[in-house]
Amino acid sequence: MQRDTLVFDLIKQELERQRRGIELIASENFTSLQVMQAMGNVMTNKYAEGYPGRRYYGGCEIVDQTEQLAIDRLKEIFNIEYANVQPHSGAQANAALMLAILQPGDAILGLDLSMGGHLTHGSAVNFSGKLYQPHFYGVKREDGLVDYEMLEEKARTVKPKLIICGASAYSRDWDYARIRKVADEVGAFVMADIAHPAGLIAKGLLSSPFEHCHFVTSTTHKTLRGPRGGVIMMKKDWENPFGLKDVKGNLRLMSNLIDMAVFPGTQGGPLEHVIAAKAIAFGEILTDEFLTYQQQVQKNAQAMAQAFTNRGYQIISGGTDNHLMLIDLRNKNISGKKAEQVLGHADITANKNMVPYDDKSAFVTSGIRFGVAAITTRGMMEDHMEFVVNAIDTTLMSADDENKLKEIKKQVNEFMSQFVLYPEMG
Ligand code: DSN
DSSP: OOOOHHHHHHHHHHHHHHHHHOOTTTOOOOHHHHHHHHHHGGGGOOOOOEEEESSSSSSOOHHHHHHHHHHHHHEEEEEEEEOOOOOOOOHHHHHHHHHHEEEEEEEEEOOOOTTTOOOTOOOOHHHHHHEEEEEEBBBBTTTBBBBHHHHHHHHHHHHHHHEEEEEOOOSOOHHHHHHHHHHHHHHHHHEEEOOOHHHHTTTTOOOSSSOOEEEEEEEETTTTTOSSEEEEEESSSOOTTOOOOOTSSOBBHHHHHHHHHHIIIIOOOOHHHHHHHHHHHHHHSHHHHHHHHHHHHHHHEEEEEHHOOOOOOGGGGOHHHSSSSEEEOGGGGGOOHHHHHHHHTTTTTEEEOOOOOOOTTTTTTTTTEOOOOOHHTTTOOGGHHHHHHHHHHHHTTTTTOOHHHHHHHHHHHHTTSSOOOOOOOG
């Protein structure tokens, strides 16, 4: 068969784009070469509906081993009893978990998307807001921190079946114990979606949700630095306390209900090539090298936040505990949309983001979100944050000066050439 040079040329162009730019999208990272290689392997050819040792297809004896390895390593990382590594994404993980424990129309309570939450935590345009009855808590106007009092008040009023914590644009740690307390009071489950800070939690650099939350979901490709995908985890398996039953009416272990909600509930065949890559990534996370990486992520985020603050930028909540920060650009007289666009001209990639109590729409926004997981993987240290922030500041302050933007882009490309990405790929 003729090689599809059209597509392979585009892949090569994407490699060059990633190499020359400063990648600040908080949900992105660069996998190791072995993680990436494992995603392009013969396991993509294999159907394996079911779980290791109990499949609906023959010939699964090898993929059973990679999937079991992924499960065992993930359990070791977080010191937990149960893990499902099949969800194709974080959204799929959340969909399956909700299918396992909720009935259509049940009330759920999550952080408002416009305050840093996530689409799958009850947004009206998402399955979570269409199938269930969504309610929201927010962050406080005065300090940008999660409004736990509001959360408690809402929980007592709407009596949700599920309280969701976790966010996609929140730079602070969570008080999981406090959320569990009110959940117990109103008879709700608690789910933590740790897609963003999972890598920091894995290495003990942020509070662990596992002691307090019934369920924990995550993606595998952000701070965990694995392939794109999702997982569902539980510290302890238990016979479900709300008397949830399977379709035949049998009381089940919670792990059975979750497994069944992933397959056959929301997915068909698992992506065993991606699961092999997850197994490799989880092996990497278990190393001391990964601890050093996560410590550097935290240091870089704090150095970046400080450099922005020094230049008069308003960081929501005043700083960061994790890998990201959300900046309100209103005092800089530029919208998030425009900021994202001009930064793109300078080969700096980030995304516009609503800030709490935003007066602009989600398409325009007053904010921009920056994360350091990817640039830390490239090899940047605290000292490099000054260059990065200076390049961003100069770009935003010269948004309509094409020549200046070209000059910054050149400087960015030169700067990035010292942080070699995938040298093995030529
Ligand atoms: N799109 C991801 C993010 O950027 O945070 C969340 O799904």
